[in-house]
Amino acid sequence: MTSRLRAEPSIEEDAAPPAAGPPLELRGVGAAYGRIEVVHGVDIAVPRGGIATLLGPNGAGKTTVLSVMSGLLTPTRGCRHVQGRHLNHATADALARMGICHIREGRSIFPNLSVADNLTVAASSGASLDRLLEVTFTIFPRLRERRKQLAGTLSGGEKQMLALARGLGTDPSVLLVDELSMGLAPMIVGSLYDAVAQVAETGVSVLVVEQFATVGLRYAEHAYVMAHGLVTYSGPSDGALDAIDAAYLGAVR
Amino acid sequence: MTELFQFTLFGLMLGCVYAIASMGLVLTYTVTGVFNFAHGAVGMIAAFCYYGLHVEHDVPAPLAAGIVVLVGAPLAGLGAERLMRRFRGADYATSLVVTIALTVGLLGFAQKAFPEDVSRNSPLLFGDNRITLFDVPITYDRIAQIVIALAIALGLRFLLFATPLGARMRSVVDDPELARLNGVRSVVVARYSWMIGFALAALAGVLFAAGTNLSSIVLTLLVLNAYGAAMIGRLTSLPMTFLGALVLGLCQELPNVSWLWPDGDVFLRVRLAIPGLFLVIAVLLVPSVRLSAGRIVGRDQPPVPTLRRSAVAGVVLIAVMLALANFGPSDLQPHLVRGGVMATIALSLVAVTGLSGQVSLTQYLFLGVGAFVAGKTLGGDSVLGMLAGGLVAAVVGVIVALPSARLRGLHLALSTFGIALIGREAILADPRVFGLSGRQVGRPDILGLSTQSDASFAVWCAVVFVALAILVGVVRRSWFGRQLTAIRDSELAAATLGLPVRTTKVAIFAVSAFIAGCAGSLFGGMSGTVDGTQFEPVNSLVIVLFAFVGGITTITGAGLAGALFALLAYAQVTFPELAGLVFIAVASAAIGLGRQPDGLAGVLLSLVRGADGERRSLLPRRRPRAALEPAPAVDVGAPA
Numbered sequence: 001m002t003s004r005l006r007a008e009p010s011i012e013e014d015a016a017p018p019a020a021g022p023p024l025e026l027r028g029v030g031a032a033y034g035r036i037e038v039v040h041g042v043d044i045a046v047p048r049g050g051i052a053t054l055l056g057p058n059g060a061g062k063t064t065v066l067s068v069m070s071g072l073l074t075p076t077r078g079c080r081h082v083q084g085r086h087l088n089h090a091t092a093d094a095l096a097r098m099g100i101c102h103i104r105e106g107r108s109i110f111p112n113l114s115v116a117d118n119l120t121v122a123a124s125s126g127a128s129l130d131r132l133l134e135v136t137f138t139i140f141p142r143l144r145e146r147r148k149q150l151a152g153t154l155s156g157g158e159k160q161m162l163a164l165a166r167g168l169g170t171d172p173s174v175l176l177v178d179e180l181s182m183g184l185a186p187m188i189v190g191s192l193y194d195a196v197a198q199v200a201e202t203g204v205s206v207l208v209v210e211q212f213a214t215v216g217l218r219y220a221e222h223a224y225v226m227a228h229g230l231v232t233y234s235g236p237s238d239g240a241l242d243a244i245d246a247a248y249l250g251a252v253r
Numbered sequence: 254m255t256e257l258f259q260f261t262l263f264g265l266m267l268g269c270v271y272a273i274a275s276m277g278l279v280l281t282y283t284v285t286g287v288f289n290f291a292h293g294a295v296g297m298i299a300a301f302c303y304y305g306l307h308v309e310h311d312v313p314a315p316l317a318a319g320i321v322v323l324v325g326a327p328l329a330g331l332g333a334e335r336l337m338r339r340f341r342g343a344d345y346a347t348s349l350v351v352t353i354a355l356t357v358g359l360l361g362f363a364q365k366a367f368p369e370d371v372s373r374n375s376p377l378l379f380g381d382n383r384i385t386l387f388d389v390p391i392t393y394d395r396i397a398q399i400v401i402a403l404a405i406a407l408g409l410r411f412l413l414f415a416t417p418l419g420a421r422m423r424s425v426v427d428d429p430e431l432a433r434l435n436g437v438r439s440v441v442v443a444r445y446s447w448m449i450g451f452a453l454a455a456l457a458g459v460l461f462a463a464g465t466n467l468s469s470i471v472l473t474l475l476v477l478n479a480y481g482a483a484m485i486g487r488l489t490s491l492p493m494t495f496l497g498a499l500v501l502g503l504c505q506e507l508p509n510v511s512w513l514w515p516d517g518d519v520f521l522r523v524r525l526a527i528p529g530l531f532l533v534i535a536v537l538l539v540p541s542v543r544l545s546a547g548r549i550v551g552r553d554q555p556p557v558p559t560l561r562r563s564a565v566a567g568v569v570l571i572a573v574m575l576a577l578a579n580f581g582p583s584d585l586q587p588h589l590v591r592g593g594v595m596a597t598i599a600l601s602l603v604a605v606t607g608l609s610g611q612v613s614l615t616q617y618l619f620l621g622v623g624a625f626v627a628g629k630t631l632g633g634d635s636v637l638g639m640l641a642g643g644l645v646a647a648v649v650g651v652i653v654a655l656p657s658a659r660l661r662g663l664h665l666a667l668s669t670f671g672i673a674l675i676g677r678e679a680i681l682a683d684p685r686v687f688g689l690s691g692r693q694v695g696r697p698d699i700l701g702l703s704t705q706s707d708a709s710f711a712v713w714c715a716v717v718f719v720a721l722a723i724l725v726g727v728v729r730r731s732w733f734g735r736q737l738t739a740i741r742d743s744e745l746a747a748a749t750l751g752l753p754v755r756t757t758k759v760a761i762f763a764v765s766a767f768i769a770g771c772a773g774s775l776f777g778g779m780s781g782t783v784d785g786t787q788f789e790p791v792n793s794l795v796i797v798l799f800a801f802v803g804g805i806t807t808i809t810g811a812g813l814a815g816a817l818f819a820l821l822a823y824a825q826v827t828f829p830e831l832a833g834l835v836f837i838a839v840a841s842a843a844i845g846l847g848r849q850p851d852g853l854a855g856v857l858l859s860l861v862r863g864a865d866g867e868r869r870s871l872l873p874r875r876r877p878r879a880a881l882e883p884a885p886a887v888d889v890g891a892p893a
Contacts, residue, residue, distance in 0.1 A: 113424060
């Protein structure tokens, strides 16, 4: 299975040939909520076919970066490049249909829809529903038993499985995962990350955001560390620890 | 017993048509967050179009109904989606006013395209065929109503719970942002919900109209009655909405059982008010909505003039009115009077909507009460009569506001509209109130000066407007006015500061009703005789539009609303072919100004500010305040 980019003729600009570079890249991107800028020009790329991690303390701007990547926020400056194309003004649903899958922080599911309906909606990005169901129920057999149940009534781990199922089964080109471990038992976290690693091996480019640095670093080859809306480290995961210490313990920037 | 059975059956059938209308309303509301006030008017227009096709152009009934319901209405729904997309993220008042504008515009269109000087008897859909069930004759139409309603209920159920589109619709309701991340095209989903909503409104309109004499206002209000049923479903649940519609139908039909009223029909008027009552009760049953912390509205408040400035402006206004009334063309004079009266009514809305942010759709009830009291007690031709009218209207205002004080936003607006419906049916339209030939309301003598002529009465209207405007200005600058501003900005913050939120809201309704009551006696003086038909609730909608177009946040705006009304009325008299276009004009203006919360007054204000050049160019730092984007409402009640 190769990563794929669905054609989306309705949006924007130059038809550069699909490059072998990163499938999703932010260059000098700033982002703001209203007038308050929280990300001050960052360069972050999701490397092709591997796992990268974005680490940093609370309020560093990690979630904002993911929101810019998936189109929930429009960059106030800089560029968002998707498969080498400049797409600053694409909407979130258009980017989702182009194969960018963003699993939000918290429980990224529709609580008032059944498990099956959640998966039906997840297939709105153009993926095949049959395949999505097959992949989901193979990796997480527990969801098959609960497919008629309202998603809001699932346990925390099952909710996260359902949220992650969208990333695993819709065959995205880029998978952005925000705080997968939040509020879950370590064993479940381990199995969820194993699933992410598995999907990365099939060629999907993955970026995981973590507050718990050790969890993120264990799976990623490349690491970014953010503090105060800026990238303070970008490089192999092994060398990130100093930057992490500085970011978390508040060194002078 | 036959009678009981008969009316139970009729009630259920009526309820079925209500169900069709209200389910469409609920679907649109839950998916898009827009309460389509124009739902009733859409049904009305559809009924007229069906009549036009079927009766006037001999299109066979099924084809005509198909064209209207399955083609015309969905296309119109597409247009509505396109229109409302411009107002995405706006507060409830903006989308409410825009859909009210649609209502008024469609009413104007109906009056223009289907003038009511010809009587239009819409035939029954299935002719005079009927079956008899336990001695009760039932036409095929009524059977069709039940069958269609059930089919639609099941169809919607199937659509929402068994199709991918339905799952997407529900996902947008659940979490719009996550739906976008899933790749759901929210525009497409919204489009479908508008199309279905419009089609259902049209279907209800056609079903309602069959076998009746078409009247645009009656039909609109008939479909509007269904809003009560939608409220029973809390605007979210389709099954509850269906149930509410059936209960509403029964409430309306069961009192027709004759042995309930052995002494004749003393409660006839009250019974006509049942739909309004139902709406108010349904809204009141909505559990208290959690307070939200409000938004950063982020725009400059329109400046509050000092007492001196408003006095000077008032004198200028009166002088202009004097000059226009005495030296202008004589056929202008009645319109000057009209403008003065309308400005005063708009002023009453500035008080309640502009100062406290509550949309009131019941001003013509206060107007009617004011006119009645002025005419009844002191002959109307005295200032005391006017004040008495105002005071009694203020009492009515308190009565209106007391049950609604708990409500906010859309619910409050709907409850005031329900009360307007009740007031019309139970009080104003009762022939015992205004008498069969109407009630005389004269024009007063002021300090020995007669105001019998149109010219002098126009000046008197201007004087009253200025006096009341100064009253509003005083209220606004006072401690009470600052409380109102606080409540408008954030009810939650005001409540945590210990401000008496509910009392303040009731009080401002009283002030507004007082002004409207005074305007009522001017209104009576304008036409000489008043009767109940002049105080239709629809007029309250029209005046809300005029007030919004003029600028509902400022006194200047009220004056502009009056001027605009006079101008349009004058144009209509001068060019009779424009008849009916007044409604359409003001509706388009309201839609055009939808993004400008201060209306024409705000536009003028920014022009004036631009002219002196100071705030615009020399002090650019002041502008960012206006450039603040609306932040999402923060729901303090929920844990993050």
